[in-house]
Amino acid sequence: MTLLAPLEPQTRHAASPPEWRPPRHAHASVRRLHEYWVSRRPSGLAMPRRLDIDPAEFPVPLPNLLLLxxxxxxxxxxxxxxxxxxxxxxRRPLTGQPLGEGMPEPERTELIAGAMSVASSGMPGYRRGDLGWCGRDYLDFEELLLPLAGADGGTAMILGIMMISDPQGKDC
Known part of the structure; x- marks a missing residue:
């Protein structure tokens, strides 16, 4: 079962976009990627551009990252x-594949809806749940999706991370 958690607002300033952060209980790698994303935003913009981020600087495990x-x-x-x-x-390479391909329909629809929400709002998205849809209901996941701006300022790509853990909370 997937639990959707709204991102928590921090301080709002009239001259800058609202600040958001993952829930307090979020995995440390999820929080670190969000902090990196915030630090790479050009002044006054809601999100960084793809050219503002450098994978060599990512403070999180690269095997858990995605770019859509x-x-x-x-x-x-x-x-x-x-x-x-x-x-x-x-259980297959994903690079070049459509998001959600091969997933059962309810989970596929939820995954795409989350990405669409990030793309249309320009705001981060977070979710967590178990991996029962892929036969691994004994594992849990946390996912953070972060918008990246294109030349027109709208969302052009999505940077994300998925952390997977066992019942004791140990990373898998």
Whole structure:
């Protein structure tokens, strides 16, 4: 079962975009990627551009990262990059594949809806739950999706991380 958690507002300033942060209980890597994303935002902009981020600087495990292309029609999203942990989870390479391909329908719809929300709002999205949909209901996940701006200032790509843990909370 997936639990959707709203991101918590911090301080709001009239001259700058609202600040958001993952829930306090979020995995440390999820929080670190969010902090990196915030630190890479050009002054006064709601989100960084792809050129503002450098994978060599990511403070999180690269096998857990993903980068989604946003397309004009179906499929709405494709994996530009998918770390090895995600390919292990899906039991196949994901790079170049449509988001959600091969997932059962309820989970696929939820995954795409979350990405669409991030793309349309320009705000981060967070969710957590178990991995029962892929036969690994003994594992839990946390996912953070972060928008990246294109030349027009709208969301052009999505940077994300998925952390997977066992029942004792140990990273898998």
């Amino acid at each position: 292309n946003i397309l004009d029609g179906k499929p709405w999203f494709t994996y530009r990059v998918a770390g090895a942990k995600l390919s292990w989870l899906y």
